[in-house]
Structures are given as C-alpha cells and as structure tokens.
Amino acid sequence: MYRLSLVLHIVLMGILPCMGQTETSIPALQRQLLKASTDREMISILLQLGNAYVDREDEHPADLDSGLLYIDRAAGMGAAMKNPHWEARCYYSYSKVYREKGMLQEGQTAIVKARKILTSANLPRDLGDVLMENGNYYSVDIEEQLKEKIRLYEEAVTQYHKAGAIGDEAFALRMVGDCYHCWGKFDEALAILHKSLALYKESGRKDLQGLYDLLGIIATSTGDYSLGMTYGLMAIRTAEELHDSSLQLCTIYNRLGITHFQLGDYKQALDYSRKGLKIACRYKDTASILIISTNVVGTYLKTGKPQEALALLNHIVSIYKQPIFKDQLWITANMVRCYVEMKEYEKAKAFIPRLQTFSRQMSAYNYYQTLIYDALIAYYLSTMQYGTASYYCSLQSEVCKKIGLVNVLSNNYLRWFRADSALKNYPAAIKHYQEYKIMNDSLFHVTKASQIARLQVQYDIDKKDKDIRLKQQNIELLTRQGLLQQSALQQARLTRNVIISGTVLLLLVLVLGFNRYQLKQQSNKQLKQKQEEIYKQNLSLQELITTQDKLLEEKEWLVKEIHHRVKNNLQIVMSLLNTQASYLHDADALEAISESKHRMQAISLIHQKLYQSENMALIDMQTYTRELVGYLKDSFEDVQPDIYFDLQIAQVNLDVSQAVPVGLILNEALTNAIKYAFSRDESGTIVVSLQYALDTQLVLTVSDNGQGFPPGFDVRTQGTMGTRLMETLAEQLEGTITIREEQGVSVIVSFKQQIG
Template identity: 30%
Template sequence: MSLYRVVFIAVIVVTALKPNRAWSQAKDQIDSLKGRLVHAPADTNRTRLLLQIGQQYYDHYKEGRRSRSHSTLREIHFLLDSAIGYAQQVVRLSIGVHRLRWKADGLYLQAKCFSFGERYDSTRTFDYYQQTLKAYKQVGDKPRTAKVLQDLADIVRVHVGVKMALPFVMEALAIQQSYGDTTIYYTLEQIGFLHHKMGNFQLALQAYLQSLRLAEHSKNLLYQLDINGNLAEMYERLGDDARAINYVHRLLRLFGFHEDNESINRIAGYRSKLMILYQENQQLSQARQQALTIIELARHDPDHQSVPLTYFLAQSYVVLGQYELAERLYKHLLPFFEKSTNIGGVTDFNKKLGEVYWLTKRYELARHFFQKALTASQHGRFPDEAVSIHRALYQIDSAQGNLRSALQHFQLATAINDSLFNQTKNRQFEELRTQYETEQKDKDLRLQNQRIQVLSQQQQLQNQQLQQDRLVRNSIGLGAFLLLLLLGLTYNRFRLKKRSNQQLQQQHELLQAQQHQLQAQHQELQAHQQVLHTQQNQIHHKNQDLQRLLAEKERLMKEIHHRVKNNLQVVMSLLNSQASYLSDNAALSAIQQSQHRVQAMALIHQKLYQAQGIARIPIAEYIQEVVAYLQESYELPQPIGFAVQVEPIELDVIQAVPLGLIINEAITNSLKYAFPGGRTGRVSLGFLRIGEHRYELTIQDDGVGLPPDFDPSRSQSLGMTLIQGFSDQLGGQLSIISQGGLTIQLTFSEHQLTSFGSHTDYSYQ
C-alpha cells in the first residue's frame, strides 16, 4: 500500500475547518471588488476586476472542497459556476492584440474550472488548455506557458494515461531551462512521478534526487516533503522497506510538530505509514509504539471531528488488537466512503473494514467488504491491491470450507502476482539491456580509437622501413657499379696481356651472358609469383568485405523494418491522441479503423525484424496476432466466438501486407455490423494450402449478413473497396456470399501479383 493511499483521506475526505468564517472573509473581498466593478470604465481595469472576482470564486471553491465533507460539496457548486461566468466575460472583453494577455488569463481560468471536480468536461478542458497555450506563446510569457503545460500534464495523467502526459512535462522543462527558472525542481519532481508510475524506476530516481537537491538549495520545505514521500513510496513498491522507513523518518524530521489540525493529520499519516511498514516487516513492538503515538496525537486534535485522524486512529486500534474500538470508528467513516469518487480510497477503506471482521471471525461481513474492495480495485485498475484482496478471500473461503471458491481466489492471486512480477522483470531487463548497449558502444569507440592509433604507428614503421630499404638498394647499386668497373679494368688488362687466350675469354663471356639471362628469367618468374600472391590476397579481402557487407545489409534491413514498425506505432499513438479530442462518432470510428490498418502493417514489420530471414513471414502467427488484436480492440458486450485455422505457411512480404489488410477489414466489418443489438455469434477464419503455391482464405460469420439489395461490386464503402482492391492486387478470385451470415472467400497463387503489387512497385496501396 502506497504512502499516498495512507494519507489520501487528508486530501479526499476532510471535515469542516471553520468554513463559514473563511467564506465570510472571501465574500467581503468579492463584494468589495464588485463594488469597484460598478464604477469601472470598459477598459483594462474592468477586465482586471472581472478576472480577480472569478479567481476569488475559484480559489474559495478549491478551499471549500478541502474544508467540507463529501455530503456538503453540492452546496459550493455555485462558486465554480460563478468563476466560469466571470472568466467568460474576461474572454469576451479581451478583443485585440493588446488584450491577448487578458484573454489568455481568462481561458486559463476556464480550463481550470472545467477540469476540476463535478464540472469536468474533457472536450472543453483540452480545448481551453490548447487555446491558453497558444495565447501565452503569442505574448511570449514563458513562465505561464510552462505552468499551463504542467497543469495539462496532470489532467492527461489522470484522464488519459501516464505515458501521454510525459511529453507535456518535458516541453515545460525545456521552456524553464531556456530562461533559467529557479523553481525547476517542481517539474523534475513531476517527471520523476510519471516515470515512477510507468515503472521506469531508474529514471524516476534520477529525477527525484535532482529535484530534491534543488528544493533543498531553495529551502522549499513543501516540495522536500513531497519528494521524500515519493521516494518512500517507490522504495516500498520495489520491496526495499528499510529505505522506505528511512524516508518516512526524514519526512517526520522535516515536518516537525505544530498544534494545528492539518499538521496533526499529516504527522498521524506519516506515523500510520511507519506502523504499517513495521507490521509488514514483523517489527511488532515498533508498530505498536507508532500506534500509541497516533492515539496520543488524537488527544491534541483541536477538531474532535477530524476524519483523517479518525481513520488513522482506527488503524492503530487494529494493530493494538482493540477491534471493537476500530470497528466503531470505521462505521463512523462508512457514509463518507460510500459517496466518495476516489477509487483508491474506497478500495483501501473496504479492505481495512474487511480485515477487522476477518480478525474477529465474522466471515460473511469480511467477505462483503473485501468483495467491495475487489470491485473498486478492478474499476481503478490496481492489480497489486487485487492480489492482496484475492488472498484475503482465499483465507475466508478456506476458513468456511468453500474449497472450490478458495482455490479460484488463490489461482487469481497467483496469476496477477506472476503478471506483475514479469512486468517488473521485463522493465528491469530493458533498463539493463539499455545500459549494456551504451557501455558496449563506448567500448567499441575506445577500441576503434586504439585501432586507429595502432594503424598510425604501423604506418610510421612502414615509412621507416621503406627509407631503410631505399638506402640498402642505393648501397648495393653503388657497390655493383664499382665492382663492374673493377672487372672491366681487370678484363682489359687480361685482354692486353693474354691475346692468346682471346678465344677462351670469348667462350667465358658467352657463358656469363647465358647465366645473366637465366638470372633475369628467374627474377621475372619471381615477380610473376609475387603478383599472383598479391592478387590472391586482394581476392580474399574482397570476399571478406562482401560477406561483411551482406551481413550489414541484412542487419540494416531488420533495423529498417524495426523502425518502420516503431514509426507506425507512433502513428497509432498520434491517432489515439487525436481521438481524445474528438466527440463525433463517425470520426472516432474512422480513426479506430485507421489504427487497425496501421497495426496490421506494423505487425508485418515486427515479424520481419524478428524472423531469421528478411523477406518471408510465418503467416500463421501473424494472423493469430491480428485476430487477437481486433478482438481486444472492440470489446463487444456480448460474447463473440472466434475459430482460427491456419496452416504453417510462409508468404513473401508483398503478399502478406494486402492479405493482412483484407483480414483486418473483413473481421472489422463482422464485429461492427454482423451482430447488432447484443446478438451473439461466431467468426471463423481459415487459411489453407489448396495446391502447390496456391492458397485459399475464408472468413465467415453467422451474423445478419448483407442487405438483400446490397451489391458488393458496386459498394462505395471504404472497407469493401479495400477488400476488392487488395484482392485484385493479389491477383486472386474473390467471392462474397451472404447466406446464413456472410462468407468472404479469396483464392490466389503465390506469383499472381498484379503490376501495382509487383516486387518493383512495393507499397501499402
């Protein structure tokens, strides 16, 4: 259980802390501003007064939510309506370039009003935020732009998803860094919180620690408390209870103690967190000590109706074994939580009350409240809470002898826990893999630099060797020249002195000439051998280069398919983001069908970069994934059965793409139109080999079929046009039969592609 779920009551359900006096003071300020507004001319002063009055209504509405119980919130709705009315007047009066700043402030106030509480309107909220961003950017107000992006990120996180909120916070951080904002620690804490919720714990820890250092430097106690609380929650989720306990102690040291209701509630929340952590670690004496401390804090509570402190006090009585007192306090809080809209708070409260009845062996009451907690956790998508609730229900069924139900709850708890474990391990593996690849790239870069240095040294040595060889050749040539000169002189002396031996000398010269000729031939032969050896080495190196280039080409092709798949996923995310801004059902349906087509193409590229080859796709796995994706996407209220029979066939990517898009369009049409009015049915898909290099695709449903006057060949619908177009691209024979449902049958050969689907003209058309 997270730290924020322990202290959540202080935010959601708090009692009245002198609301009448606060409203009286605010009303006096609003009346004073309204009095000035009566005599204000129609200029910027009037616009300023309207904005101040609207802001006063909005601020007091937020204060009223914090200071009133859930049952009395409807009494202060008029405050929010009044704030919206004055903000709209500001926007209407702010016409012209010089009043763009006032218009931006009015739009900002409207955006906050429609994103808050019971007046939440997703369409208006995002529209006003987008207009506000545009206006602040036009006037060049970077701090306000960053603040709007931060608020928009919180709205997207709550109502759309954590991952979609991250780009807005990163944009705000970039803007703050551009003008040197000294409060950047808030944005860093927000980034850490988003990474924390996505399971990127290493990135979350980096952002938290950087934010904490800046908050400490700025001496901002509030954000130091928030960041230490986030760190405690993160370490508790990671199973490091020792560090979680350490950060809660740091919270207590930072907060101190003050004799007021809010301080007592927060300190009691931190003490309650310590109590639970100690209890989970079997440190029972420390847990009991924290429980006694909370009871002592309750005696200092100036407001004896404090709901947060009542909740923490009930938890303390459970730890001390005083179950009757705990039950009495929980029953006192029950009306508040029955009307609460906070799913996390409702889940935790019902678990606590169910635990009291379990400990007192009132199993039916325990089962009732644990079942309510399970329903709330499933609605709020809290899988970690669902695990503990299923285990509690397993123990209750075991105690009552309901062995079959106990086994079901045990299996569900195990399955959810294994899923959470696998998700955590996968995230850790991805973090380790990224770190390894980064280190490997750095290592490769260092090795490359070392190779460059070695090659440079080798080049220098080769130059030195060439100089030495040149000197040796010159020395040999000079020696040979001197030797020939000496032989010539000697020969001349012998010729002059021994004329009688001339014939013998001539024979000797002839022998020497033949010997020189043989030596020249021998040297020529050696030169040819050296040339052949050099050519063989060159051929060998070229073969190695070709093999390397071939491997590099295959790797690049896989990378290209991987990036194309990622880009298609980005397109799907953009379509999903666009869908959140649309309210027209036809536009939403068109975007959803576009997402399905993009997903069908993305799966092709995913298979290509995962496969051993780079051109053929195992079509059985691909069809199974497409059908599963479409079945999950529509989530029809009635059960629709699926039967898929696909032989182990591999197809070229040129044929796999149109085949996948035909399957996407056919199943989409069946799910959308074949089973109206909650009608159940069955969809069958078969892909079989009917001959050598010849295949048959059959998609059949037992729905309502086509209208009697419907002619598929003349249909102008996009889905039917795509099916016929892709069938022509495959060069296949398409037949559509509407009898007892709808049957689409396509027969084609592996080499029957038309001209616009050939290997030389590959496209998704």
C-alpha cells in the first residue's frame, strides 16, 4: 500500500527555483528586458525568462527550445563579463533545460562546469543551488545513487548554512529527510525533518504543508496512525490556508488516505484517494494518476473485492506500458495477492519466480522486500507450503526489525505462528505468538509515547489560533481607539469651523457690494477660458477619431491585401508546378506534383475567401466546401466523370487556424475517394458532411460507396503520406480521426470548434 515512489516524484515537482527567480509572467519579463539598461539586468531577466519557460506547467518541447534560446543569450553575455556568479547561473539553467529535454549527459556536463566554477569562488548560496540540481540526476530507486543524492543534498545544507540562507537550508534538509524516508531509514528521516521544521519556523515561512505531510506518512509507516492523522490534517489545513491546489495537495490527500487505510477506515481512504486523483487528472500527471489508482487496489483487497482489484491492476498494466522496477515489483506482488484471495493458486504461482528474482536484485533490507515477502507468505500459507512460508516469515522479521516497521512485524509474527502450528513446531509457534502479543503491547506503548508528540503538535495549533485571536483583539481595540480619536477630532473641527464661519460672514457683509462685482467679472473670465479649453479639446478628440478610423481602414485593407497576395503566391507556385510537370515523365513524380497542387488549391481557396469576404477572420465552410469539391471534380473529370457528390454542410464558420487543416483533410479524403473508391467510368456517390455533434463539437465525414480497401490492406500500418497528413492535421485540430471500411471507406474527424 505504501507507494514511496510518490514521495520524491511529487516533492521534486514542487521544488522552488533555488537561484532567486521571481514569479513574474513571461510577457512582463519580456517588457522588462526591453527596458533593461545594464548587462547585469539583462542577464538576470534573460535567465528568469529561460527558467520561466522551463518551469511552465504542461510544458511543450517548444517551451524548452524558447527557454534554451534565452539561456544561450545570457550565457554569451556572462562569458564576456567573466563573472563566476553569472557563469554558474547560466550552466545551472542549462542543466535544468537539458534535464527536462531528456539530454541527461549534456545536463550533467553543464552542472559539473557550474560546480567547478563555484568551487574556487566564495559563493556558498550559488554552490548550494548547484548541488541541489546535481542531486536531481540520481535516482532513489538504486541504493548507490540514493546515497550519492543524499551526500549532495547534505553538502548543499552545509553551503546554505554558511551563506546564512535559512529558508534554503530548511528546504534542503527536508529533501535529505525525504531521501532517508524513501530509503526506509525512518529514525534518521525524523531527526532531520524536525530540524528542518525548526528552521522553517525560524525563517517565518508558512508553506509547511509538504513537511507536515512527510512527518505524517513516516508516523503512519511506523505504526503511529494517530500522529500520522494529526500531521496529515495539519498539512491539509495549511494547504487550504495558503490556497495551495498544486500536485503537492494531491500527495497530501493520497497519504491521508493511506493512514485511513491502516486504521481500517476504507471508505474514508477511498474518499481521500478520489480527491487526490481529481487533482492529478486536472494536471494530467500520469505518474500520480497511476500511483493513486494502484493504492485503491489495496483497499479492494482489504474489503474482500479481489475481482475489482484485479480488474484495476489489469487496467493499470494496459496504460502503463513501461513501468519502472519498483512499479513492476508492486504490480507483480499484488497480482499474487489477488489470485490468492480468489483461490486461483495456479495463476498466482506463475508470478512467484518473478517476485523471487526481484528480491535477489535488491539489498536485503530494502523496504520493498517487505512487499515481496508479504505476497510470498500469503501464497505459501494458502497453498499449505508451511515450511517455505516459515522461511519467508523469518526474512520478513529481519527486514522489519532493521527498518522499524512495527505494525508489519506484528502481523508477520501472527502468520509465523500459523505456519509453525501447521508444521506442529509448537515451541516455535508459542514463541512467535508471544512475540505477536509483545509487539501489540509495544504498539500500545508507542501510541502512548506518541501522545506527547501529538500534544506538542496540538499545542502549536492552539498557540497559532491563540495568536490569531490576540491579533484580532488588538486590531479591534485599535479600531475602537481610532474611532474615539476621530470623533474628538471631528468635534474640534466643528468648533473651529463655527468660529471661522462667523468671522467670514461678518467680513462678507462689510465688503459684499464690492466683492460681488469682482466675483462676477472673474466668473465671466473663467467661464470664457473654460469654453475655449472645451472647444480645443473637442477639436483634438475629433482629430483622434478621424485618425483612428483611417488607421482601421488601412489595417483592413492591408489584411485583405496580405490574403490576396498569399493566394496569388500560391497560384504562382501551382503554375510553377504545372510548368515543372510538363518536363517530367515519371508517373510518381507527376502524381506527387498533382497532389501538391490540390493541397495548395485547398489553402488558396481559404485566402481567397478571406480577402473577398467582409469578415476577415472566419471562413464560411458551406461555400468553401462547395468550391473545393467543384475544383476537385473538374480536376478529375477525365478520370472519374460519373461521381455524384452529396454535400451535407451545416452553417459553420471556422477560424482560419482551423479552416486550413480542415480544408487539407477534405482535400486528402476527397482525392483518395475519387482516385481509388471506384473503377474507371464507374458511377458512385461521395458524401461530404460537416455537422454539429454538441454545442461546439463538430464532426467532419467523407464517405463513399465504392470498393473499399484492397484485401489485406491495414490503414494503420500501410497508410500513405496522405493518411499520415490527415492524422497530423487532426492532432493540430486537437481532435480525433477514424478511417473505417463499411460499404466503402469513411473518414471521420471529430474536433472542437474554436470560438472567439
């Protein structure tokens, strides 16, 4: 049930950029770059832009290429400055982008260069960042690599401490603790994570949800489910306070579900698993979806639903084509458990040699050995091979004692007792049953001892609430004092205003006659000035409106002219192809040129419609389709004169970005149907349909009643360039394409209409 692979996977995805990147949007950074006046400013902004592209959610290869271009510019400027700080930062950024692109060798070369530069420079914080990035190249699945990963992270902790970067030091310690957690060394992990927690609080950082989550899953792993539940709820509470909806929240829900599973609350476990799965699906994170789905398997097995568990396992295998080593191990172990629960022992037996091979490939005290031994013991007990079951119970006992899995050890003693009893080895059976009772008592004492830790956690929560209430009371008190002072000030102002008003009224009475004349003259003068200003502003506004209208007319003319010239250029290219064709005698070359002309004509018609239409953004697909079909019918009149075209086109207007791929798909499908669906001079019908399936979902269909594909032809493996082009264009539309043979051939493309 424990899926430690999720630990590092989710945490690493949540790593904050260590080298001082600001959370600024790419357009804002691009505007800052234009205003940068010094080389240092430009390098800093270029690196921020590069990292912003690399760190984008749902990044595409084009994002990584864009990021690499900015980093290249920064590296060129950094090399000219010969500043070790900027040179190292450039290599650090190179490492990130190469690692994301899967170019691990180039990435490691870059990070080694950064380390070499910083080793001789007194820049401990930069060196800490580089060491953390270097650690990302080592896996937690291979013990030797995990040791090297921990060594690099611990060296980074030293550098951050030397630089006085408390927040970075706390984060690096958290990563070290997570590595020990993945290694199964829970005591070492807890000691480091508590030190990290103290530094987080010292630095004043509030984003403790990830750290609470780690402490909670370790408590659950060591059998202290109550403390695990406490930390898990604290993680959720902190995440909600900070409005954290990232993949980290997915991890927290998943681990809290594991704690409920261990407590036997399987309904609540499923609820939390579904919450985590919802977040993973929103981010389209396949690894997280897989891991949470597999955790549900354990719940099904515990609730006596092995068939549902097996079905889910088979579904996982079907979507996860190349699982990593430990996922292969987990899937195999649970296959054995499912078949044992279903009493299909022969099917379970088929997986036993694979489990034994996995066991030999790992160190003796690896956490995942417990999953293997658990499945093997269940199989051998169920098939009454009690001697072998007893042997694996002894191995399970050694591993659990070594890494501190008290709850697993307790259950193992109970199984060992069953095996010894069946073997009539009663002294050993009594001993193991006594050990089972002792372990239960030990678990009880561990629970008691952990109450102190829970009280401390609860104290921290209460203290935090008390501080919040105290601050609220202080705010209310200050507010009341402010209101009282404001009331007194208003009273003083009122008294002063009454005195001043009386004095002013007296003076006004004395000079009223003279002042009235002066005020009238002054008012007339000001009114005249205001009228002149309004008149000038009206003239300026009218001039601006006229200029704007003129610019809009020029823009519309330019856009139409562009479409016109594009259409003319395409016609020129088609003429060139016609000229070229007149000098060719090779049938394949002439066929290729003919197909290229049809494709260009399909695009040319779109641009023709755009410059002839008042609406320069949308294409009327009814008119466009009729003209494209008419063009193709005329082009193939000598080859297939007796084909009837049935057009069923809804009133659809498409943006040019969708009209071009749709027009090309129509061209390819119609060309194939005209050329291959019917024998020469054979009559037939081609139906072209473009209809709404839902509000914005469109379905394009090109079907014929011809002879279909040749015998033995498989469009998926033997498709032509035109077929591959249609598939590529369907992907560009973010839609799907289906080619099927049913009373002829039908090409069906479903895609969502872009609106606005």
